[in-house]
Amino acid sequence: MRQHSDDLVEVLAGSFERELTVNVFHGSNRMLENLRFESWSLDADLGRNIPHQGTGAVVYTSVDGESLVPVGTEGVLSPFRARIEPVMTIRAGDFSESVSLGTFRVVAVPFALDSTTERDGRTLVVGSRVGLKFESLESSIARWGFRFPEQSEAGASAFGEIRRFTSMPVEVDVDDVALPAVKPWEAKQGGRLDAVLELGRTLGGSAVVNSRGAWHIIPDAIGEPVATLTLGEMGTVLDVADEIDTDTVYNEVVGIFEDAAGKPLYAVESVTAGPLSVDGAYEVNTRYYSSDLVKTQAQANSAVKAVLDQSIGSQKYDVQIQCHMNPLLEIGDVAALEGWRRPIVGQVRQISLSDSPLMNVTLRVERELT
Structure with missing residues (x-):
């Protein structure tokens, strides 16, 4: 979650007013602050390599006839x-608190x-309106080959x-992993970001830059909720809990790897009891798995067991929610929904914020199969 006080959590559960402004930076230098920002939107999707993308318009009142319209490489914007x-x-009565949504790279001025x-007899600028498209800081790593x-x-x-490849802060919020084998990284377009994202998968999740400007790992596993979403009278839920898809429920995993000398390694793990047994009515649904980080038989056996456990432990499905604005929520947070006909707890996969009092959220929810 984004940084906040305990009082703000209580305010967000009730009625409040909100205003969005922007600060402008060149490197670490703050050039302008508290600029009006209108017609804005900010979308986040954990499934994208560059998760955050946004648009908006800076509205500026000139002090001494200066313009904020950029010309090529010149101009503060x-x-x-x-x-x-x-x-x-956020304001409610005498209460006021500001929440940083993060730092983003301006990628275009539409x-x-x-x-x-x-x-x-002179023409003076009295104000400027500048449209911006911006992306989260993963885009800087994607550009840096x-x-x-x-x-x-x-x-x-x-x-x-990850720290070496990005030269950015890193928050160690899951157990570190020592790479089991030499890993080459290709010099190609976007190769540095691809390397960071693969290292994130090695750590058991997704590598993402958070609102504090640091890389961290969002675990694949859904943990305990850290936030509560309020549905409210105007809220909607597209709940697909009754939809069942067996295509991704594998009861057998076949691993195909190579050892350090290039010789093939194989490992097989199957469900042998219960409703998902390979000998039962469900029959066999095989998944093939490989990784160039697996170099020994013990690693191969462990890898296929982990993949199988993940498959049969749960089936994930997405719930689309429109609810009250909560600027504290970030992708990867685990949230609980209040005001629906049944309890829903899931990992936030997508968020769409805008100047609307409502926001759209996609929660990934687990259905237990065993």
Whole structure:
């Protein structure tokens, strides 16, 4: 979740007003602050390599006739240099608190215009309106390619490699993993980001930059809820709990690997008892799995068992929710929904925020099969 006070959680459960402004940075230098931001939206999707994408318009009142319209690489809002920090301020009575939604890279200016007036024979700028498209900081790593093929040595820390490849802060919020084998990384378009995302999978989840500007790992497993969503009278839920899809429920996993000398390694793990047994009415549904990080028979056996356990332990399905705005929520958070006909707890996979009082959220919920 984004940083907040305990009082803010209580305020968000009731009636409140909100306002979004942006601060503008060049590197670590804050160039402008508290700019009006209108017609904005911010979408987050855990399934994208660059999860956060947004748009909006900066509205600026000129002080001394200056313009905020960028020209090429020049101008405080030029996409060649600008980063923005959207800040949402929540007010209720005497209460007021601001929440940073994170720092984002400006990637395009789709439109820009100045309002002018004539005075003493001169044309003066009285204000500017500049449209912005922006993305989360994963985009900087996607743009920064390897100059030459890289290599991670066997035994290297996965978190340490993420830190080395990105030169960004890293929050160690799951157990670190030592890479079991030498891992080469290809010098290609987007190769540095691909390496970081694969290291995240090695750590048991998804590597994402959070609102504090640090890389962290969102675990695949759904844990205990850290937030509560309020449905309210205007809220909607598209609940597909009655929909069952067996295509991804595998009761047998076949692993195909190579050892350090390039010789093949095989491992098989099957369900042999219960309603999902390979000898039962469900019959056999086989998944094939490989990984170049597996180099021994013990690692192969462990890998296929983990994949099988994940398959039969639960089936995940998505619930689409429209609920009251909660700016504290981030993708990867586990949230509980209040006000629905049955309890729903799931991992936040998608969030759509805008200047609407409602937001759209996709929760990934587990259905137990055993």
